[in-house]
Amino acid sequence: MALSEQVRKGERTRAALIRAAIVRFASEGFNRVSLTDIARDVGVSPTAVYRYFPDKEALFEASVDADAEALVAVARDALNRDVDGSLLELLGSLAAGLVTAARAHPLVARVLAGADIMTPARILALPTLAVFRSELAELLALGQSVGAVRRDLDAAEAALGLETVVLNHVGYLVASATTESHEPDARWAAVVGLLDAALRPLSGAVPPAESRDGEARPR
Structure with missing residues (x-):
């Protein structure tokens, strides 16, 4: 051969x-x-x-990573939709889509709901999610370049935070067998409101890398 x-x-x-x-x-x-x-x-x-x-645990992680690819595809699709600048609508649509996808992929649903051995840190370390997180960071960096996202934020850290919040919410929805496909509840709306406030540029704020006369300032 x-x-x-x-x-x-x-x-x-x-x-x-x-x-x-x-x-x-x-x-x-x-x-x-x-x-x-x-x-x-x-x-x-x-x-x-x-x-x-090398062992059963390695096969398990590879299997979860493969099963998670469907959820990442849903997330990419949601991020490409036009939601008129509403972070609440975007993340609500994203969470609902992920819950639907998770129900069709029960292994990753079990893991997100906390039913198996993977800790949150190990879930976030999955290669499929790491690739998506880098794509999300690029999207946030693009938002910074056009003034839609605060420029003093680290895009990679912001992407990690957004991903963590959404995955925790999806895990809760899967575990409780509910969806957020229509009006989001007050708790979720409050969380997204905080995220929105954290990401949006402050009104009249000067970009941290520039002074008021346009000259570069030391960081």
């Missing part, structure tokens, strides 16, 4: 293990699933799993 074909076969096997793991972990939870179960579903030996993942 040529090396390139071996590589493709390995990639197919790894992908098959992740697909099988998503189904198993979603229906049974982390603790009740064994690597032997997943290997049997794919038709490989249990030892073959270790060629691709």
Whole structure:
């Protein structure tokens, strides 16, 4: 077998293990699933799993990351919509879309609802979310360049904060089996109001990198 074909076969096997793991972990939870179960579903030996993942936890994280790709796609779509500058409408639409997507992807829904082993820090460290967070930071930086977002904010930190708030809210909605697809509740509206106030430029504020006469100032 040529090396390139071996590589493709390995990639197919790894992908098959992740697909099988998503189904198993979603229906049974982390603790009740064994690597032997997943290997049997794919038709490989249990030892073959270790060629691709060092342990069950690594396979679990890879499976959650793969399942989270659908939620990130929903988030990208929501951020591309025109909501007339309303952060409340944007984040409300985003949260509702993520809840709907999570119901179609029960593994990531379990994790966001706190039903399995991943801590919030490990969820935010997932590669799929890290890529999306960098895209969100770029969007915020663009907002800063046109004066829609405060220029003294660190775009990457602001993106992390926004993502954390939205994911926590989605986890709450999934865990409580409710949606926010229509009018948001007062608590969520208050949180978004604070975010909006934190992001918007202060009226009449001078950009921190410039003085009033337009000359650069030391930071």
